[in-house]
Amino acid sequence: MTYILVxxxxxxxxxxxxxxxxxxxxxxxxxxxxGLINLAHGSLYMVGAFAAAAxxxxxxxxxxxxxxxxxxxxxxxxxxxxVVIRRLYRRDHLDQVLATFALILIFSEGTRWLFGSFPLxxxxxPYLSGPVTLPGGIxxxxxxxxxxxxxxAIAAGLFLLIARTRxxxxxxxxxxDREMIAALGVDISKLYTLxxxxxxxxxxxxxxxxxxxxxxxxxxxxxxxILAFVVIVIGGIGSIKGALAGALLVGMxxxxxxxxxxxxFTLFMEPASAASAGASLxxxxxxxxxxxxxxxxxxxxxxxxx
Amino acid sequence: MKTIRMLAMAAAVPALAAAAQADTKIGMITTLSGxxxxxxxxxxxxxxLAIEQDGRDGVEVVIEDDQRKPxxxxxxxxxxxxxxxxxxxxxxxxxxxxxxxxxAATAQGVFYLSPNAGPSALAGKRCHPNYFNVAWQNDNLHxxxxxxANEAGLKNSFILAPNYPAGKDALTGYxxxxxxxxxxxxxxxxxxxxxxxxIAQIRASGADSVYFFLPGGMGISFLKQYAGSGxxxxxxxxxxxxxxxxLQAVGDAALGVKNTSQWNKDIDNAANAGFVAAFQxxxxxxxxxxxxxxxxxxxxxxxxxxxxxxxxxxxxxxALKAAEFASVRxxxxxxxxxxxxQDIYVREVIKEGDVYTNKIIATGLSDHADAYAGECKx
Numbered sequence: 001m002t003y004i005l006v007x008x009x010x011x012x013x014x015x016x017x018x019x020x021x022x023x024x025x026x027x028x029x030x031x032x033x034x035g036l037i038n039l040a041h042g043s044l045y046m047v048g049a050f051a052a053a054a055x056x057x058x059x060x061x062x063x064x065x066x067x068x069x070x071x072x073x074x075x076x077x078x079x080x081x082x083v084v085i086r087r088l089y090r091r092d093h094l095d096q097v098l099a100t101f102a103l104i105l106i107f108s109e110g111t112r113w114l115f116g117s118f119p120l121x122x123x124x125x126p127y128l129s130g131p132v133t134l135p136g137g138i139x140x141x142x143x144x145x146x147x148x149x150x151x152x153a154i155a156a157g158l159f160l161l162i163a164r165t166r167x168x169x170x171x172x173x174x175x176x177d178r179e180m181i182a183a184l185g186v187d188i189s190k191l192y193t194l195x196x197x198x199x200x201x202x203x204x205x206x207x208x209x210x211x212x213x214x215x216x217x218x219x220x221x222x223x224x225x226i227l228a229f230v231v232i233v234i235g236g237i238g239s240i241k242g243a244l245a246g247a248l249l250v251g252m253x254x255x256x257x258x259x260x261x262x263x264x265f266t267l268f269m270e271p272a273s274a275a276s277a278g279a280s281l282x283x284x285x286x287x288x289x290x291x292x293x294x295x296x297x298x299x300x301x302x303x304x305x306x
Numbered sequence: 307m308k309t310i311r312m313l314a315m316a317a318a319v320p321a322l323a324a325a326a327q328a329d330t331k332i333g334m335i336t337t338l339s340g341x342x343x344x345x346x347x348x349x350x351x352x353x354x355l356a357i358e359q360d361g362r363d364g365v366e367v368v369i370e371d372d373q374r375k376p377x378x379x380x381x382x383x384x385x386x387x388x389x390x391x392x393x394x395x396x397x398x399x400x401x402x403x404x405x406x407x408x409x410a411a412t413a414q415g416v417f418y419l420s421p422n423a424g425p426s427a428l429a430g431k432r433c434h435p436n437y438f439n440v441a442w443q444n445d446n447l448h449x450x451x452x453x454x455a456n457e458a459g460l461k462n463s464f465i466l467a468p469n470y471p472a473g474k475d476a477l478t479g480y481x482x483x484x485x486x487x488x489x490x491x492x493x494x495x496x497x498x499x500x501x502x503x504x505i506a507q508i509r510a511s512g513a514d515s516v517y518f519f520l521p522g523g524m525g526i527s528f529l530k531q532y533a534g535s536g537x538x539x540x541x542x543x544x545x546x547x548x549x550x551x552x553l554q555a556v557g558d559a560a561l562g563v564k565n566t567s568q569w570n571k572d573i574d575n576a577a578n579a580g581f582v583a584a585f586q587x588x589x590x591x592x593x594x595x596x597x598x599x600x601x602x603x604x605x606x607x608x609x610x611x612x613x614x615x616x617x618x619x620x621x622x623x624x625a626l627k628a629a630e631f632a633s634v635r636x637x638x639x640x641x642x643x644x645x646x647x648q649d650i651y652v653r654e655v656i657k658e659g660d661v662y663t664n665k666i667i668a669t670g671l672s673d674h675a676d677a678y679a680g681e682c683k684x
Contacts, residue, residue, distance in 0.1 A: 005510040012502040109339065117343040119526055119555035124534055131536030139509070141534045144502065213534065214499045215526035215555055219340050223497055259503045262492070271491060279469045279493035 004138050009259050010252070015144045017251025018151030022206035023224055024231040024243040025158060026199020032238025033174045033195050036085060037093050039100040041203055041228065042221025043107035044080075048073040048204025049211035049220060050111055053122035062125035066208055073204020074197040076107075081196040086189070104222070112218050119217040122208075147209055154202070155244055162240055171195060175238055227254075230286055234293045236300030245301050250286050257285040329364045330611060333386035335379050335407065336397035338371035342522060344551040345399045345596050346371070349421050351589055352581075352600030353396070359584065360608050368392065374399075376406040383407045387414055393616035394419065396603055399596075401425040401444060401472045412436040417616060417626070421603040422596060426475055429645050430678030436619075438626055438644045440603045442568055443676035444472050445479030447544035450566040450650035450670030451517060452483030455542060457668075458564075461486040464513035464539075466504060468520065469493035476519035476544070482677065489513030494520070501528045505535045515539055521546040526555050533559035540564070545664075548655055550594035553662040560655045560662060568650050569598040569635050570666050577632035592663060598634050605631040643682035647675045 027041050051072030056065035084103060088096045123129075124143045131139045162168040170191055173181040182188045207221065214220070231250050235242025262278025269277065293301065334353065337346035350369060357367060368390055372379040379398060386392045394417045398404045404423035411418050412434040420428075424443040428434075455463060465480060465488060467473035473493060481488075489511040492504055508516055516539050520528050525547030532541065545567030553560055571582045571592060581601055585593040593601075609631035614621035629640055641647045650671045653664035 002510060005506055008506040008509075009503055012500075012506065015502065016500060112339070112343065117338075117347050118551045119344070119523060121555045121557055123530070123557055129534055131534070139536050141502075141531070141536070143534055210499075213527065213531050215523035215530075215552075217523050217526075217555075218343070220499070220523070223499070255503050258495075259507060271488075275491045276469060276474070276493050279495070283469070283495045 004136070007136065007138055008140060009256055011138070011140055011144070011148070013252035013255035014248065015148050015151075015251070016255055017248035018148050018155075019206055019210055019247075020224070020227055020231050020251055021151060021155060021244050021247035022202045022209075023228040024235070024247050025155075025240060026202045027228050028232040028235065028238055028240065028243045029171070029195055029199050031232065033171055034085075034089055034192055036088060037096045037100065038085070039097060039225065040080065040103035040107065041199070042225030043104050044073045044077055044200040044203040045207035045221040045224055046107065046111060046218070047076045048207035049122065049216045050115060050120065050207075051204065052208035052211055053120040053216045054115075056122055057120075062128075062212070065122070066205065069204045069208030070201045073207070074201035076204075077200020078193055078197040080200070081193045085196065086192070089192075108218050115218075117218070119215045122211045122216050124212045143213060150209065154205075158240055167191075167194070227286070230290050232300075234290050234300055236297075236303030239300070239302040242300055242302030249289065253289050254282075254286050258282040261285070329366055330394070330616060331390060331392045332365065332367045332394045332396065332607065333383070333390060333392035334367060334369045334397035335372050335382050335386070335395065335403075336369070337374045337399050338369075340374050342374045342399060345422070345522070346397070348551060348594045348596035349397060349399065349600035349603075352585065352593060352597035352602075353421065353604040354600075355581075355585055355588060355597075356601045356604035356608065360604075362608070362611075365608075365611070369397075372398070372403060374403070376403050379403045379407050380410070383411055387411060387416055392416065394607060396421055396607075398423055401475075402470070404428065408437055409434070415619070417622070419603050419607065419626075421599045424645065424676075425471065426676075426678050429643050429676050430681035433643045433682035433684055435623060435644075435684050438606075438640065439646065440606055441599045441646070442648075442650075443645050443678065444475040445482070446650060446671075446674060446676060447546075447566045447568070448476045448479030448519060449483045449677075450652070450674065451542050451544060452480040454564065454566060454652045454668070454670045455480075455515065455517065456483070456485050458515075458540075458542075460515040460540070460542075462489045462512065462514045463487075463517050463542075464489045464491075464508045464511050464515070465517045466490075466492040466494055466520070467518065468496040468498070468524065470496045472521075473519060480517055480519075483671075484517075494524075498524060499527045501531050502535075504528075505532055505537060508539070509535070509537050513539060516541045518543050519546070522552065526552055529556050529559045529563075542566075545569075545595050545653070548653070548664060549596065550592045550663065551596075553655065553664075557662070561657060563655045564667070565653050565655070565664070566650055566670050567595055567653055567664070568646070568648050569595045570651060570653050570664050572665055573634065573636055573651075575632075575634070575636045578634040578636070581634045592661065602631075602633050602635070602638070605633070641675045641679050643676070643679045643684070645676050645679065647673055650674055 048069035052065035052069040055068035128143045132142045231246040235246030261282045265274035265278040370382045396419045399422045401423040420439040429443045467476045548565040610625035613625040616622045651666045652668040652670045
């Protein structure tokens with residue numbers, strides 16, 4: 001094992017974490033501001049990927065595809081909020097879970113109806129393909145490096161939005177006391193639609209960015225959704241800072257655990273069973289991490305008094 | 307849950323003759339929704355094409371969607387056996403679903419013909435006279451890949467597969483035939499979509515080739531990421547990651563990859579040429595190996611129905627075992643454990659015009675039977 005392998009894996013963990021952050025940011029905002037559990041967040045990720053694949057197919061431009069993914073997911077999110085979600089704010093969490101689960105099925109079968117059962121093609125643009133050599137002699141895919149940078153830029157933008165802008169103040173106020181900001185004359189229903197669409201757009205962008213190196217297919221959002229929930233539980237529900245910390249923690253743990261646990265096991269097991277046992281334990285690792293964090297801080301890392 | 311009923315009708319047959327002959331009911335349980343739907347759709351389309359081409363009266367096919375869930379598959383199978391009174395079951399794609407459904411179905415006296423899944427248990431200790439596999443035993447394509455690796459002079463393979471029963475069968479199958487060293491062996495998570503960590507390990511391992519079994523979307527992700535990583539070791543895989551349905555989604559990243567399959571569209575025989583042309587005409591896409599397996603399964607059933615009724619179990623079973631139908635694979639016969647003994651080919655991914663597809667470049671294993679036949683006592 002070389003230090004290059006370790007560094008490369010740390011970059012991989014960082015990239016995975018940044019991707020998870022884009023998913024988790026929307027989820028945690030929606031939960032924090034509106035108190036809503038949205039299982040259909042993964043469907044918005046899928047909508048973004050399919051929109052990007054379709055636009056890239058028509059125009060051949062990756063940039064247009066990314067814009068399309070933002071627009072399509074934001075539109076789908078806003079529509080979802082106006083038609084369905086709006087009726088759920090005052091209901092309990094079980095009703096929300098039930099209704100948004102129904103939305104998953106509707107989005108999945110609707111997408112299949114539109115695009116068919118077979119995976120779509122979406123590729124990395126030529127100017128971002130291939131590896132680059134980083135200082136220290138690490139060969140790393142340029143596209144993944146770009147994902148890390150885009151993700152960090154968006155994280156910074158979100159912090160500024162929340163901390164420095166009028167909308168950010170309203171969002172924070174909404175988290176703290178819904179009735180009061182409504183009484184102060186903020187159009188709360190418009191704010192809700194805006195926050196929901198913002199979260200949806202981030203999920204859609206994540207879907208498009210990841211779709212270029214993975215498979216664009218129906219049901220692609222659900223595995224990511226589960227991880228995003230783990231992230232916001234670890235980070236503390238409602239906290240953007242927590243979502244970033246949780247995402248990076250989960251990304252690193254999952255990547256590094258998957259690589260190094262099987263190697264650790266080979267020290268005292270034969271290779272074939274070490275590979276299998278190590279892989280099994282590695283896939284549990286993030287849940288063990290979540291349990292550990294909750295044991296020490298029951299409301300998550302940045303959960304505050306919630 | 308949607309039920310599609312199709313009554314294959316031949317207009318010319320007089321109603322009286324049809325009434326005299328008992329109807330044969332075939333239940334198809336397959337995956338038509340969710341992430342794995344492409345495979346089930348192909349099996350169904352291939353199967354129904356054969357039924358339609360045959361056009362005989364008195365064969366009814368009931369199709370239901372298992373959503374890739376074992377519990378749903380078991381429920382559907384129970385309903386089909388108990389209330390629909392099907393004579394034959396078929397259609398299951400996934401090994402874990404097959405393990406949940408097949409032993410119970412065959413124990414109730416129903417015939418089960420597998421158009422895809424071939425778990426090792428059903429080929430060996432738990433084989434059953436009423437269970438026939440028309441596709442392959444799970445290990446087969448991987449064994450052929452191992453044999454091909456020896457022939458291609460590969461000496462230090464890095465192998466990976468998902469951590470579930472078929473993934474373990476896959477690496478076991480590869481290692482059974484492959485004679486070289488292993489640079490590394492990894493089990494990934496089932497449904498994993500990011501392979502950056504694995505690719506970094508491949509890069510650091512000093513391997514001379516990569517063998518992977520990652521069916522469906524997992525394979526698409528792996529190949530795209532592998533192509534972007536700058537690692538350019540030769541890749542070998544089974545046909546499942548290079549079938550017609552997903553090649554278009556992988557694109558250039560798959561070009562030139564060698565993969566093993568018991569079928570390809572360029573196998574030279576009349577049945578295959580007719581199948582490829584008819585499938586393309588009816589569905590507007592090239593058939594995949596799953597479609598070919600569905601097509602063969604239906605033709606096998608029809609050939610057995612020519613000789614016997616399913617109610618006469620012994621006669622129908624020996625008619626199935628005889629396998630006297632024109633398989634799109636060319637020669638086809640069953641071994642003693644009712645699994646195919648067949649040639650397995652090495653294919654290469656090529657581009658024909660705008661369409662990515664495969665062409666056969668060699669025969670990996672000839673008249674190959676599975677390794678579990680000896681454990682089957684029936």
